[in-house]
Amino acid sequence: MSFFSKKPTVKDQVRANDKVIKKSQRDLERERRELDRQEKQIESEIKKAAKQNNKQACTVLAKQLINVRNQRTKTYAMGSKMSSIGTQQKLMHSNMKMADAMGNTTKTMATMNKVMDPQKTAQTMRQFEMQNAKMEMTEEMMNDALDDIMNDSGDEEEQSAIVSQVLDEIGIDITGSLADAGAHSGNKVKAPAASSSVEDADLEKMLAQLRS
Known part of the structure; x- marks a missing residue:
């Protein structure tokens, strides 16, 4: 062997x-x-x-x-x-x-x-949970702040742009109406003062509706 x-x-x-x-x-x-x-x-x-x-x-x-x-x-x-x-x-x-x-x-x-x-593993898990909760809270606060900023600035700017556009369009119509009125001035026919007051009232009414 x-x-x-x-x-x-x-x-x-x-x-x-x-x-x-x-x-x-x-x-x-x-x-x-x-x-x-x-x-x-x-x-x-x-x-x-x-x-x-x-x-x-x-x-x-x-x-x-x-x-x-x-x-x-x-x-x-x-x-x-x-x-x-x-x-x-x-x-x-x-x-x-x-x-x-x-x-x-x-x-x-x-x-x-x-x-x-x-014990170390349990401590690590607790720290992870704390940091995760802190991160979620921070993210929520940032989202709220961004939402507030966007709502404060964006809406007003958008409303101002719409109002300006409407006023421009109204101004063009008014200018055109005035031009038509000047073309007929040779007839020496003056429009009644009451019609100007009506147009002003209509304009104010339209602006009030746009602001509401």
């Missing part, structure tokens, strides 16, 4: 034991077939002795037949026992693998517990 020979593992041992068990079961099957052959032969000899009325030979052969049958029954029992051993060793091997897996997991968990600090 070499000094540097590899030590067999549990898996190798289980495989070797399984080969031995299977070989033993094949041997039992061969022995059982041989016993079956002997049983038929003895039964045939008993029949012959009975025909010859040889009671002594029948008695001896009957005892042999009983022994053969008992031996065959033992082979069945032994085969069942060997099958049970094979199944048991496989279950043991499976349990050993599970135990090894649990051992490795336990080592990993122990290493992680040494590295991790539960």
Whole structure:
């Protein structure tokens, strides 16, 4: 045996034991077939002795037949026992693998517990929650401020632009009306003073509606 020979593992041992068990079961099957052959032969000899009325030979052969049958029954029992051993060793091997897996997991968990600090982790999570809440509050305040600025400036500027546009359009209409009135001035017909007051009142009414 070499000094540097590899030590067999549990898996190798289980495989070797399984080969031995299977070989033993094949041997039992061969022995059982041989016993079956002997049983038929003895039964045939008993029949012959009975025909010859040889009671002594029948008695001896009957005892042999009983022994053969008992031996065959033992082979069945032994085969069942060997099958049970094979199944048991496989279950043991499976349990050993599970135990090894649990051992490795336990080592990993122990290493992680040494590295991790539960108090530090909890503190970090609390700080994260505080900073996240602060950020959300800051963002909400900034959004409110921007909304106020946009509402204060944008709406007034937009309203002023609309009013200016409407006044310009009204001014163009008024200018056009005045131009038409100048074209007919040669007739020396003056418009009643009341019409100017009506136009002013209409203009004020329109401006009031625009401001509302």
